[in-house]
Amino acid sequence: MKIFLWKACHDWLPTRVNIAKRKVPVDGMCQICLSDFETTSYALCGCSFLKFVCHQFGVLKGKKWDKTLGFLDFFYFYVNALNQDEFVLLYIIWWCLWFLRNNYAHDGGRHELGTVVEWCERYLVEYGNAIGVVVVCDSVQVLEPARWVGPMVGMYKLNTDAAIGGLHPCVGVGMVIRDNMGNVMASSA
16 A cells, blocks of 8 residues: 555556546547546546545545646645544555556446445555554554464464455465465465
């Protein structure tokens, strides 16, 4: 997600306008609403595709999209206007909306926009649980973080993980084999 936000702030996301700048024969119009050019700020803050989500996420009601502003302008506005928990949730919403736009544009996928904010809130809680932080109604409590325990000397340890579902029915599986010092011997995903 950090790379996504870094690319968005530098206007490096592969929006239709950015693709057209690289001499790819596209018209630059938003494939979702077909009503304006798809810049980074339009894709994440102005497209009618996400207006419902923005209204559902109440803190965005005070800021209207302005085509003269870049995404970095919105980023700085929200960094200063929101508390840290609200901004982190907004960040996850932007990331989720970018995923949905790509899914729609490339696979014709559809998603019920009414569930985006709830999905992002659940994602934030699940992520917090995975790294040892509990998010409870706008407060954060740090737990003892989970730590990897190596195998006995001369042995290897296989760690696996899987993810099922999310916004679309899909499965992801990964594994890593490490020695007793934590050196990666093999990995796959």
